[in-house]
Amino acid sequence: xxxxxxxxxxLADVHFRYPDGTPALAGIDLRxxxxxxxxxxxxxxxxxxxxxxxxxxxxRTEAGEVRVSGITLRPETLREIRQxxxxxFQDAExxxxxxxxxxxxxxxxxxxxxxxxxxxxxxxxxxxxxEVGHLADRAPHHLxxxxxxxxxxxxxxxxxxxxxVLDEPSAGLDPASRRELITTLAGLDVAQLxxxxxLPMVRELCPRTVLVDGGRVVTDxxxxxxxxxxxxxxxxxxxxxxxLPGRA
Amino acid sequence: MGAGHRHALYVHEHSxxxxxxxxxKVVATxxxxxxxxxxxxxxxxxxxxxxxxxxxxxxxxxxxxxxxxPRLAVVTPFLxxxxxxxxxxxxxxxxxxxxxxxxxxxxxxxxxAARAVLGAGASLLLVATTEVPDLLRGLERLRVPxxxxxxxxxxxxxxxxxxxxxxxQRTAMTARGYDPRWLWQLRPLAAGLGTLFIRSYExxxxxxxxxxxxxxxxHMPRTVVERDAVRADWxxxxxxxxxAVVVRVATSLTGVSEALR
Numbered sequence: 001x002x003x004x005x006x007x008x009x010x011l012a013d014v015h016f017r018y019p020d021g022t023p024a025l026a027g028i029d030l031r032x033x034x035x036x037x038x039x040x041x042x043x044x045x046x047x048x049x050x051x052x053x054x055x056x057x058x059x060r061t062e063a064g065e066v067r068v069s070g071i072t073l074r075p076e077t078l079r080e081i082r083q084x085x086x087x088x089f090q091d092a093e094x095x096x097x098x099x100x101x102x103x104x105x106x107x108x109x110x111x112x113x114x115x116x117x118x119x120x121x122x123x124x125x126x127x128x129x130x131e132v133g134h135l136a137d138r139a140p141h142h143l144x145x146x147x148x149x150x151x152x153x154x155x156x157x158x159x160x161x162x163x164x165v166l167d168e169p170s171a172g173l174d175p176a177s178r179r180e181l182i183t184t185l186a187g188l189d190v191a192q193l194x195x196x197x198x199l200p201m202v203r204e205l206c207p208r209t210v211l212v213d214g215g216r217v218v219t220d221x222x223x224x225x226x227x228x229x230x231x232x233x234x235x236x237x238x239x240x241x242x243x244l245p246g247r248a
Numbered sequence: 249m250g251a252g253h254r255h256a257l258y259v260h261e262h263s264x265x266x267x268x269x270x271x272x273k274v275v276a277t278x279x280x281x282x283x284x285x286x287x288x289x290x291x292x293x294x295x296x297x298x299x300x301x302x303x304x305x306x307x308x309x310x311x312x313x314x315x316x317x318p319r320l321a322v323v324t325p326f327l328x329x330x331x332x333x334x335x336x337x338x339x340x341x342x343x344x345x346x347x348x349x350x351x352x353x354x355x356x357x358x359x360x361a362a363r364a365v366l367g368a369g370a371s372l373l374l375v376a377t378t379e380v381p382d383l384l385r386g387l388e389r390l391r392v393p394x395x396x397x398x399x400x401x402x403x404x405x406x407x408x409x410x411x412x413x414x415x416x417q418r419t420a421m422t423a424r425g426y427d428p429r430w431l432w433q434l435r436p437l438a439a440g441l442g443t444l445f446i447r448s449y450e451x452x453x454x455x456x457x458x459x460x461x462x463x464x465x466x467h468m469p470r471t472v473v474e475r476d477a478v479r480a481d482w483x484x485x486x487x488x489x490x491x492a493v494v495v496r497v498a499t500s501l502t503g504v505s506e507a508l509r
Contacts, residue, residue, distance in 0.1 A: 058457050079463060087461040093409055094454040099381035099401055103471040108462035110469030120473065141408050159462065 005034045006070030008163040008191035009085070014054055014064035016215075024050045026215040027064070032163055034069070037185070037192045039206035039223065041199065043237035047215040048167075048195045049090070055165050055193070056085035069162045083112050086156030086190075090167040092148040096140035101132070101151050104140060108159040126158035130184060146177025150184065163191040170198045199240050203227055211236060255404075257319065257375045264484060265309035265377045269477040270386025272485040277374045279489030284366045287496055289359020295366070297495035302369050305488055311376045319372055326364035333357035380404055385474060398468055402455075410448055417444065 009032040016025040024047050032038045042048050053059040054066055057078050066073040068084045089095040098104035105123045114122055127133040130150040135143065143151060149169065156164065169185070170178045182204055185192060194206060202209060202223055209223040213236045219226060226232065233239055265273070280302075287294050306316060337353030375383065384397045417440050428434055456464075 053457075056461055058461060079465075082461060082463050085461075087458075089454070089458050089461075091454070094451060095458045097402065097405055097455050097459065098471065099384070099405065103381070106471035107459075107464075107469065110471050111463030111465070115470065116473060119471075139405075141405065156462065 007031045007067070008034045008036070008069055009055060009165075009193060010065075010067040011051065011054065012065045012067070014051070014066065015062045016050060016054065016059060017062060024215050025054075028054075028212070028215070028217060030210055030217065030220075032191050032193050034162070035189065035191055036208065037194065037206045039202040039209040040193055040195045040212065041197070041202060041209060041238060042212040042218075046213045046236075048212060050215075051212065052087070052165050052167050052193070052195050055163075056082050056087050058087070079112075083108075083159050084162045086153075086159055086161035086164045088152050088156055088164065088166040088169060090171065092145075092152040093141070095152045095155060096148065099139060100136065101138050101140055101143070101154075102127070102136035104151065105136075105155050105158045108155060112159065122158050122160075126154040129157060129188070130154040144177075146173055146180060149173060149177070149181060153184070157188070157190075161190060163193060164188070165193045165195070167195045168197070169194065170196060170201050197238075199227060199238065211238075255375075255380050257372065258379055259309075259311045259315055259376045261310040261377070263308060263310045263377070265305065265373075268377075268481050268485050269475055270378050270382040271389040272386075272477045272481050273374055273378055274383070274386050274390060276485040276488045277370050279486070280370050280492050281367050283489055283492040283496055284363055284370070287363075289355045289362075291496070291499055292358070294496045294499040295358075295362040297499060298366055298492055299362075299369075301488065301491045301495060302366060302373070306369075306373055309373060309377050311373060316369065316372055316376065320365060320368055323364040323368045327361050330357040330361035330364070333360065385472070389474075394468060406448075406451070406455075409451075410444070413444060413447065 009030070011028050011030040014025055014028040017023045028047070028051055030038075030040075030051065040048050040051065050059065054061055055068070057066070057073050061073075066081075068081050071077050071080060071084070073081050096104050098107055102123055105126050106119055109119055109122045123136075124133065127136055130153055132147065132150050132154060135147060135151060140148065140151065153164070153166075153169075166185075170181055173181060178198075178201070182201055185194075185205055192205075194202065196202060206223050208221070209226045210220045211218045211226060211232070218236060219232065227240060230239070280298075284298055287298065303313075306313065333356050334349035334353035337350035337356060339350050339352040341348040341350050343349075378386070381401075384401050388394055388397050421436060421440065426436055428437060
């Protein structure tokens with residue numbers, strides 16, 4: 001075995017077209033090292049969510065390979081991959097489907113065979129990490145937007161994943177909830193792929209950014225350089241909010 | 249978001265009734281309802297006795313009568329039907345305040361009304377003291393197919409979401425001047441319902457994806473550790489139907505009801 005651990009997430013030349021024939025991904029290469037936080041940015045329709053859905057086999061690649069911690073995604077490894085990739089959906093309303101928050105957090109680990117005290121401990125730990133232990137008996141549809149997002153993250157953290165894939169995690173949150181989310185994500189000791197339009201959040205959290213457009217990786221590099229390149233951003237329908245330092 | 253996080257029919261308390269395992273309460277409620285349903289319509293005293301038993305349990309459960317009584321309005325259609333029976337039934341008639349009513353109709357009407365009120369009262373008491381997730385798990389323990397309880401659970405979970413979508417759609421229609429008054433103006437509303445159906449269908453697919461992403465393969469896992477029912481739970485819960493049986497047998501044996509006829 002080599003000294004360096006395998007990348008937490010690796011997509012190699014992934015191609016995909018939707019059932020109606022619309023091409024979505026035209027050879028995506030993407031790496032997230034163990035413990036690394038990477039941003040995936042791009043305009044609407046660039047293929048960001050499609051890439052995200054490939055990371056745990058919710059969409060089947062047409063060509064190319066997906067590897068999680070060195071394990072190649074195949075029908076036989078699907079179950080293990082889904083434990084190792086924690087996918088947080090854009091709309092928490094879709095993610096939280098159990099009658100109570102506690103049961104929702106238990107859903108994933110229970111599917112992977114945990115029972116009894118072990119399961120309870122896992123749920124408690126995940127809720128505690130996200131500081132939402134007091135919500136355990138609440139119904140998901142009675143939570144605020146910020147609470148819902150944190151609980152959604154807890155539901156996948158309970159699986160002890162190698163990598164978190166978050167689709168638009170800051171969308172629709174008020175500034176205080178967004179701040180809490182950023183603090184939480186910064187404190188999690190797990191690799192993260194953030195799919196987002198929230199460039200200030202990217203600048204805070206992710207040293208590396210991957211810009212995609214038209215189903216291809218346009219550039220993959222240091223966040224500071226990419227976000228400073230106004231021309232590049234504008235060419236791909238992105239911009240830093242007006243008045244922010246770093247913007248002309 | 250609203251302050252309360254429990255369902256509208258639930259009364260948050262820490263009574264002995266609240267503390268009972270849900271499946272025990274379901275059995276007790278069902279048994280009580282059977283006693284109510286099998287009590288003859290003419291046995292007025294038994295119905296009064298059964299009502300008294302229910303009142304005592306309601307008091308023990310610390311469920312306010314002011315909470316329970318308005319919700320009994322759900323049986324109003326039965327009460328209306330019961331009120332009509334004396335006038336539409338055939339057979340010998342008696343004069344009450346100068347109006348001829350059928351004797352059989354009065355008996356039948358009373359029986360219908362009493363059974364509806366007591367049955368609904370017992371069910372309301374069950375849901376006032378049991379939260380929905382517990383109730384569904386209770387039904388599962390009583391061997392109700394998990395497919396049915398899961399459908400119910402998802403329905404309850406997403407009912408508010410869909411109701412919210414309906415509300416927003418209506419608001420959007422109203423905001424652009426849609427104010428239907430006549431039947432032929434309903435077309436946009438019907439189209440809206442179609443959209444809503446497709447949206448709900450798509451949401452269903454997204455929820456399914458979210459479930460698969462966390463390892464779902466077709467069977468709902470056990471996610472909670474439940475308290476097993478002990479003998480004391482059963483004794484306490486079954487006191488309700490047992491008392492009901494005693495009341496019912498006592499009235500028919502002593503013949504009080506016969507005397508009143």
